[in-house]
Amino acid sequence: xxxxxxxxxQQKLEALYVEHRDLDDxxxxxxxxxxxxxxxxxxxxxxxxxxxxxxIARLESQLLxxxxx
Numbered sequence: 001x002x003x004x005x006x007x008x009x010q011q012k013l014e015a016l017y018v019e020h021r022d023l024d025d026x027x028x029x030x031x032x033x034x035x036x037x038x039x040x041x042x043x044x045x046x047x048x049x050x051x052x053x054x055x056i057a058r059l060e061s062q063l064l065x066x067x068x069x
Contacts, residue, residue: 016052016059023045023049
């Protein structure tokens with residue numbers, strides 16, 4: 001992997017971390033305030049958060065050297 005690719009992956013990873021953290025804050029705030037929210041929308045937010053977590057894990061594994069090689 002080239003240094004340019006590594007830098008690009010790190011930038012994507014940081015953007016995903018920010019989005020994941022923002023979604024976590026929104027979900028925490030909504031549950032703390034007991035705001036009546038559409039359950040479908042709530043499920044979509046939680047699903048998006050899980051998708052971000054999976055994407056972050058994939059990118060992190062690409063950035064880490066293969067320890068078994």
